[in-house]
Every structure is written in C-alpha cells, then in structure tokens.
Amino acid sequence: MKRLNRLLILFVCSIILGISFNLFLLPHEVLSGGVTGLAMLFGLLTPINSGIWLVILNAPIFIVGWMKLGKEFILNSIFSVFITSITMQYVPVSQITEDALLSSVFGGVIAGVAVGLIIRFYGSTGGADIIGLLLTLKRDIPLGGLIFALNSIVVFISGFVFSWELAMYTMASIYIFGIVIDRIHTRHIKLSLMVVTDRGEELKNELIKNLIRGITVMDGQGGYSNTERKVLYTVISRYELTLVKSLITKVDPKAFASINETVEIIGNFRR
Template sequence: MQNIFVILFGSFLVGVAYNFFLIPHEVLSSGLSGIAIMFGLITPLNTGVVNLLLNLPLLIIGFIKLGKRFICYTIVSVLAVSVSLYVIPIVEVSTEPILSALFGGVITGLGVGLVFRASGSSGGFDIIAMLLTKKKDFPLGTVLTVMNGGVVLASGFIFNWDAALNTMVAIYATGKVVDMVHTSHVKLTLMIITAKGEEVKEKLLANVYRGVTQMNGEGAYTGEGRAVLLTVITRYQLTDVKKMIQEADPSAFVNVTQTVEVVGSFHRTL
C-alpha cells in the first residue's frame, strides 16, 4: 500500500510539472508523455486523455509480456498522471521558457524517480524499450535515448527550435534528478542457493523483470544437489526479491553483493 501512495504522489508531481511549467511554453517532456503534450497542444484533445490513449495498448502488451507486478504499478502511475493532467489547470507560473523547462524537468524527475523507487514506471517509452530489448540485443539506454531524440526533433519541426532546445534542457534535468532520487545505477548481484530451484526461479520470473541464470550445484558436506540462481537487480528491488525468495524457500541461502558494472542488456532474460 505504501508503494501505491508513493506512485500516486510522484504521478501528481509529474502532472504539476507539465501543466504549470512545460505545457504553457510548448516544452515537451521525455517519453510518450512528450508526444501526448505535443498532441494536446496542436489538437483540441486534453493531454491527459491523449496520454492514457497512447499508453493503453502498451500497458496491455506489457501486462502479457513483462512482470505483472511492475505493469500493475505502471498502470496506476499512467492513470494518476492522466487524471492529474486532466484536472490540474494549465497555469503559466513563470514567463521565462528556459526557467520553466529547468524547473519543470526537475519536478518531473522527482515525480518519476519516486515512481521508480516504488517499483513502477511512468509507462510509454520505458515499456517500448523493455519489449524491444527483450527480443533484440539493444542496450536499453540507447533505445530510450534514440526515442527521446525523436521527441526533440518533433518539437523543433512542429513548434520552433527554441522549444526543441528547451525540451532538451527539460529532458536532461529530468534524467539527472531521476538518477539522484532512484539511484538506478546501483545494481546488486544475488546468488541464491536453494533446494527448490524451480519454485524460486518461477517466482522471480513472474514478478521481477530481470534475467535469471540457473546452474546445478552440490553441497560439499552433504553431497545433496542444489540449484544455484544468479540474477542482477536494482537496490530498490531487494526488499521485494528477498520476500519472494523467502516465500518460495525459507531455507534458501542468498548472497548479495554490489555490482560495479553491468555489460549487455540488463533486462534481457538469460
């Protein structure tokens, strides 16, 4: 329940950032929400309605293809952001576009970072990138960068290049604050030694969108067979993952070490 409240609050902050700082100056955000803002500016449709419509098919596909817990939290975030964009009035807090882009990006990053800390996401490009990297050997960060680059170019051609540059400022500020709040760069490697390898593996694969490598081991003293599972997670997933392991096998041995670097697709199933 605590995660839900954090996601709702973070999503509300995103709505405030958009309607008070970004939208009044035709500044787009990163991701699919940026496209929703663009359509909201050039059509009579409300940005919140467009955001929900754009995310809806991705949420359905993600629910089938990705971890259901992750997608459920993402659905809550997308609905909360869409409702916030619909009910919060569009108010020009600052008359300076560059200041609005900077503060809008910072507040957006704070909101999105809180959503990430609660094991969810703001939807949109995050889901697209995860689906692509699950099937193709593309780095997740590169995929997101390319798609966000497309948003910046669209802003330049549809509005003006000042708006595009301000959009780059907003996206950069958002990314920096998300890293500060979420510390997504902190990865942990888990080595799980268990007599119930299949149960633990299925539990992890069903609830955590991370690859799991399974090996066969043998107890040196008892000579009994054991499954050895290896996976890499973010620091904020640790509490949930430990609970899952405990539910599947209370006697499992878990060694947690901090990972310096991950090379390759972090999300790809091994």
C-alpha cells in the first residue's frame, strides 16, 4: 500500500509538471532548466516533441544514477519522466495568459511544487535533479539552489537562440522553481536531537531499529528531583523528525526532547 501511494503521488505530480510546461512555460518560450529545459528548447527548434527529447537526453543520466542512487529511485524517476513525457505529448501547448511574466511565475511555482514532491517521495524528473542529488550525497547543499546553478546554462542558451528578454523570464522561472523545491525538499536540513528520558535503553533500541543513526547515551540527573535519567543525543535529517517524534511519544510520553537546527556536521553522517 505504501508503494502504491508513492507511485500515485509520483503519477499525479508528473502530470501536473507536464501541464505546467505546456500551459505556462512553452507557450511563451520560457524554458525550464537543465535537461528538461534543453528538451523544451529542442522541441521548439525541431519537429520532435519535447517529451521525446526528455527521454532521449535523460537516458545516460539514468544509467549513472542507477549505479549511485539505487534501482528503486531510478525506476521511480523513469516512471515520472515517462508520465511527464506522455502528458506533454497529449496536453496541447496553449496560453493560459498572454502575460509572459505571470506565466513564468506561476509555471515556476507549479513546476517547483511538483518536482519537490516527486523528489520527496523518492523519485526525480531526471537531468539536473539526479546530478544535484548525487552532489548532495557529498555535501549538505540546498538542492533547489544547486539545481538553480546547474540550470542557469539554459538561460544563456535561450538568450542566444530566442531573446534576452525571454532568457530573463526563464531565469525568474528557474529561480522561483528552486526556492519552491527547497521549501518542500528539506533533506539537507539537519537537526540535533537531545532526549531526557526514564526509559533510555528502550528508547535507544527503538531509535536504532528505525533509524540508521549513531546515538550517544549519557547519564543525567534531575536538578530538582535528583532522579537518575538517561540523555540521548543524535543528529537526524529533517525528513526523519516526524518518525522520531512518534517513537519518543510511543516509548516515553513524559520524555523531554530538545530539537535544534544544526549549522554544520563534521565527521561520519549517513546522507
């Protein structure tokens, strides 16, 4: 059921992404970024539909992603790209509004929400998404900002092919696109977790069983009650917070937990 729900979300978001391209961006020759932007560019310059170009250009990137990011992620990504490609072929390219700036803003927001959810549910739209995710495995860089940097090359290409005014619309759309992704995809945000509990051993075992994280256990003493307690400390990703809170509440509803955003991590941390 969990797998089915994930595929359903990827399916719906991929359709929304294709619609945002054909109704907001392509009618004004405002491009998305990276490989998707190149596919849109080639679709405008050649008789071949942008959806077909999307598949062709993503093929080599998927091969690298398969080796580095895993089979399930790439299969989800292929599924997402396929649905987006089909959507772009069957949804006609037509204007919702004649205002190019308005289309750039709304297209960037809608595409950013769709891509952010696709990545959050363990998929991608290929291209710069996969390249960005490969780079974030090494460093905690905001994915949206990284994708924005990778995608900027499309802006310069569109400036030479079409006009610099359209290139600036493209830049605005890509910038908004990256900001929205970072509001949804928050894996790069790390949190320091400290829990004071009477059930230290039980909570430690439960956290280790459900997280792939190291945990430091310290002895503590209540300042007023002088009661001996255990203090558990670890660092988690923003995505793991909901699970962790439910585990703490289940094991020890009276536990005291402090959660703070971590600026930087030095040492071994599984990304």
